Amino acid sequence: MMKKIYISTIALLMFSGCAQNTPDAGGNIADANTLTSDTVTLDENNMFEDGSGMNYNSSSDGFASVYFDFDGYSIAPSMEKRMRHNATKAQSAGSRQVKLEGNCDEFGTDEYNYALGLKRAKAVKDALADQGVDTSNVVMVSFGESSPVCSETTDACYAQNRRVDLRLVR
Numbered sequence: 001m002m003k004k005i006y007i008s009t010i011a012l013l014m015f016s017g018c019a020q021n022t023p024d025a026g027g028n029i030a031d032a033n034t035l036t037s038d039t040v041t042l043d044e045n046n047m048f049e050d051g052s053g054m055n056y057n058s059s060s061d062g063f064a065s066v067y068f069d070f071d072g073y074s075i076a077p078s079m080e081k082r083m084r085h086n087a088t089k090a091q092s093a094g095s096r097q098v099k100l101e102g103n104c105d106e107f108g109t110d111e112y113n114y115a116l117g118l119k120r121a122k123a124v125k126d127a128l129a130d131q132g133v134d135t136s137n138v139v140m141v142s143f144g145e146s147s148p149v150c151s152e153t154t155d156a157c158y159a160q161n162r163r164v165d166l167r168l169v170r
Contacts, residue, residue: 058149060168061167062089063085063166064086066079066082066166067162073120073122075123075124083124084131086128087131089166090138093168097138097169098139100139101121101167103117103144104162106148117144121142
């Protein structure tokens, strides 16, 4: 009997990570025909400039980090240009795997943040698929709050940690 309660509790924790509807990435992302219409740049510090006001970037291999609102996993319209850029990069990766790393700020329990990080990675994967990327070579991982890029106690710092980083797997 105790084993059933334990398993039920674990299952409840895993599936209750966030109480939000499934993101509609297709509604916020431009269609695949516009993938190459925008030029985006990474500066000498690997910072992505797209006019979104978010110039920091912790992704690599030419990808741009995708940032999320507090407690959210829907891709905001301000991230559309980054998603188009990332879709172009992912399509040019050929058969190499693209790893999506979901991250959170320090608020919430470990379980909650791991679930939220995974939901953010899934939202980016769905958006890449909507852009025509073959997602059979896309893998997802959640770091929860364990991989911050900023540790100051400011809203701007917390915002940098609510992200999905994209990397090519060698």
